[in-house]
Amino acid sequence: MHRIAVASKVDDSRAKHFLLTLRERFPNIELTGVSTTQCYTIDAGINEYEVAQAAERLANLLTEVYSTGGILEPELFAYAVEIGFLPGVTDNVGKTARETIQDVLGRTLKNAEVVYSSRWIFLDGDLSPRDAEKIAGELHNPLIERVRITSAQEIRDGVSIIAPKVKLHGDPKAHAVNLSVSDEELEKIGKLGIPMRSIDTEEERPERQGPLALSLPAMKAIRDYFKKEGRNPTDVELEALAQTWSEHCKHTIFADPLDEVKEGIYKRYIKGATEKIRKAKGRKDFCVSVFNDNSGAIAFDKDYLITHKVETHNSPSALDPFGGAVTAIVGVNRDCLGFGLGAKPIANTYGFCVGDPKTEVDLFRDKELTQPLLSSRRILEGVVAGVNAGGNQSGIPTPLGFVAVDPSYRGKPLVYGGTVGLIPRKRGRRKLYEKKAKHGDYIVMIGGRVGLDGIHGATFSSESLSKGSPATSVQIGDPITQKKLSDALIREARDAGLYNSITDNGAGGLSGSVGEMAKESGGCLVDLDLVPVKYPGLAPWQIWISESQERMTLAVPKRNWLKLKKIFDRHDVEATRIGVFTKGGRCVVRFRKKKVVDVSMRFLHDGRPMEVQTSAPPFRAAKLSPAIPHEDLSRVLLAMLDRPNIGGISFISDQYDSEVQGNSVTKPLQGRGRVNADAVVLQPLPHSSKGIVLAHGFTSWYSSADTHKMAAAAIDTAIRNAICAGAKRDYLALLDNFCWSSSDTPERLYELKAAARACYEMATFYGTPFISGKDSMFNDFRGFNSGGEKVHIAALPSLLISAIGVIEDVAKSVTIDFKCEGDAIYLVGLTHSELGASEFDAMHEEEGGEEVLRPAGSNVPTVNMKNNALAYDAVAKATERNLVSSAIGVSRGGIGIALAKSAIAGGLGAQVNLQMVLGSAQGNDANILFSESQGRMLLSVRPDAEIEFKKIMRGALYMRLGEIRGKELTIKLPKQAIDLPMTELTAAYRSYFKDW
């Protein structure tokens, strides 16, 4: 065992950053200095000379020093904290160090020869042991990392080397699971998992393999099937069925009958909407491949399609925010690579929903209060860093995203990741958007190896987060392995036509991908002994369902196998033949020459019993809402800008590369004042001026009153944002991502049905089809507060709508910033008294104060589709004619915030008069300024374009508010007047996340 330590010998900004962060976090600890050392622990048969050679390459001798003996501790420090990974956790730094060492040696290391990375952080100051512990707690995540705290004296006495080697005991094999048991025991197996067996005696032990999330009816169906087969299932079969039938994979809640909706709400309201729209559009239908592939695809031009897919990765992000978010983004990238025969990812999107990062709410997963939840601040920091690593390292721009804050996201955060792709329609005569594995094709696994990481991801996310949530379900992505895979795939193998089908290894691992592709050919025969593993000793069920990242499965005709293998070898990506696709109608898996799975394809995919669901309307008591106090609205406007749902998130936009690939037209931060936009425009092909508009709509706060109105508002907002950026309603598609909670209760199902119905009504009216979607139904946390009392936190029923459209000329894109002094400001749409569940309301609720009783569900914005459609088309037409200088959708925070954002972005003041707005808010200052009525857009128009603009807008409801002028934002309201300098507004907008 060897250890190489590397430390900076020049100015180390990362150590300084640690110091600043820790001081801010622990103001009472007297921390005076921080320095760091990077360590590489080498568990390999290499000699001292080779170690020294490796060290010279792991350190840049101009700026760094190394040691092969000690850990390069500074002269003065109080405590040293070493942080490394737990056994089996993906260690990308260790992996790169291993490759560097191989390069030095000029030979390949054996599979068992591993390099582990760890970091030493040296803390100086007047610290107690307790202080050092607190700091160490802040610096590591015990679910994936190990930590040791050592005093300076102990270090001087010598530091042992820790190598987190994976040791698996026992003889891995498949076991038969006896299902001839009582219903009670059957239910137990379904809920808690298969009992483990003792290694020597084969006897059942109290421990279980982990949750299957199979209901009693499902377990009975399995028992009956295997009765007919004349045997008990193996644990491999049972685990695979659990994965395939999971809510995560089969979307049972959307698929099964709900009340009178016999075909399920997905078929009726989502797919049904798309079918109706496509029919109505006839020859103008732009959908090409919807709902049946890993992403949805629409036509871009005559040669190319664009794809889009948005995923969530909520449960893993709650446990390990960084790993969870890396996996979210590289996972959804694979949904793009896995579309058709492989689309190239050209943009990522994100959405992070968390509890207020500045409010500490201590929660625990266990009654003993030993398993604390990470704070909202750490979750947000972690997921932000995760998408940074995943997106940036993959070379995919990340131009669009949002942060939403609500106390209901404290238990389990929502982490959305989306990927837009580009794919030629054809290569030669082959359509690239269609695929079919054929009988006789080799099953080829490409990318990373299989380990224990990511076991039970699919079934885990189908349950709520609680004490039993398995830590092995956490994975850390390795974006570089995937980038290599992607290069080999998209640049070479796809265009050489070497494979017939491809799918991502996501939920359920091989069992999911192979099982899915085997539908195309009619069966499969897999040999698990051929699957490359990270370490020996994995049981067959683990190999079959592990969700270890960066893997895809291909169907490769025999004659192409060697050619394909050669390409992947050159790119240094592992490609392994693990079986063959068949047509016999059976899914057969072997391990050590024995069959461990042998089930019919039909049972595997269609054997799950339908479960009839019934909903019931929730009881909504009249709600106490904050009374609207008479207050200084200038102060309120500034306070609103300083809220995380409204304020700028440039700290995220700046650290996500939006320029790589050179396709960015309008930016994530717009105008001189760099204000976050809710829509962006891309130009995917450098030789074509055609563009893609991406936008989002997220309005889940309204769910507290009415999920139908919430869903309608989310769709309206996404479309409105897209229109503002330059899109047209007739070339716009939608994606739906439902993140619900407590979805096994009739009340939530009622709310789900209402939201799905709104999706249908809105989409069909606007003519904007759904092309892809995903749902995550159990965003619940069940645990304990610091007093040891039981707590259940259910996330607000949430719906993210993503819009994607095509425009003819990117030069006609519009940004949100005011452009020029003297331009006229227009407001399109009606402003009603709709402050229900608004940001204004939320702020007053937090502040306490006088409350009034309002009927349940009142005051939440209601969408008027007819008015809005007319207005959107008129604005699109004006944009087409270059009449609109700036446009912003009025959303969270109302007109007051929209005005402030456009003004801040442009660095220009404005003088507007809101004394006579159109709509029922008339006369009430707070309503006028902060109501979140839908369908409204704030535009600025050049004076010489006003006449033509008005001509085009005829029929739409709109009014002129004033002009861009000066260095103040001046707003006349019926009772008050606001007059704020732009500097003050700008500072408020940037205030919430200022030091992030």
Place this chain on the structure above:
Amino acid sequence: MSSLKTKNLKSRRFGRDPDFASGLKTKPMALIFSGYGLNTEDETKTAFEMAGGHAEIVHINDLLSRPAILKSAQIVVFPGGFSYGDDTGSGKAYGNRIKEHLGEALQKFLSRGTLLAGICNGFQIITNAGILPGALLPNDNARYTCRWVDLIVKNESPWLSGISKISLPIAHGEGKYYAPEATLTKLEEEEKIGLVYERGARSCRIGRICASDICEVEDRFQRKVRVSKFLKMQSGILANEKWNTLGRAKISTPRRSAAGYLGV
């Protein structure tokens, strides 16, 4: 995207058709390195084609097995990206691989009076490979940073001729140029510093010296900042009189900024 039709690319919109290319009898050939996480090779290729050249993307492993490919090229580019995920230090693993296996071949290539550029991660690679002096340190904000900056051209490098000022997006986590004082002085005296930041860098805290800060934003970043550079090599490591090597910490290709004509 190798499939892009390139014939339409001499786009009027994207700017000048350099005399450099039009004066040559044959179009210059640029080899663009790829593999192990480099990721801006497609737009770099497009940029060279827009400028009137030929460009080929080559995987580093193909060059390792056939270094003679270099003979066909007049220009070599190490594009941006995340080789080896920046793990163990940005550009280190890739730079070492270049130094060990292609060092001599690249020296020979440069001795022919050819051009070489390192963009972003490529700059980090060529300093680690010893082709340019110095090293790139983590940004002062200890974070990957992507934003537009204005740069002033400071010398006569063939890469920069005819340009006095340019706006480009930068994107990197380790973009603070470092070299020992003596090296820096020498570089300045010999006018080998090609570009300095004029605006935008202060708020992302990249290096040490910055002429001015126009970004009215984010005043907490009090440090002065310096630039990273295009360096022209003429002596020392390369013993090449032609000043033909360029490393740029941020950089993006003209293509990236070309696409940004709607601007920030």
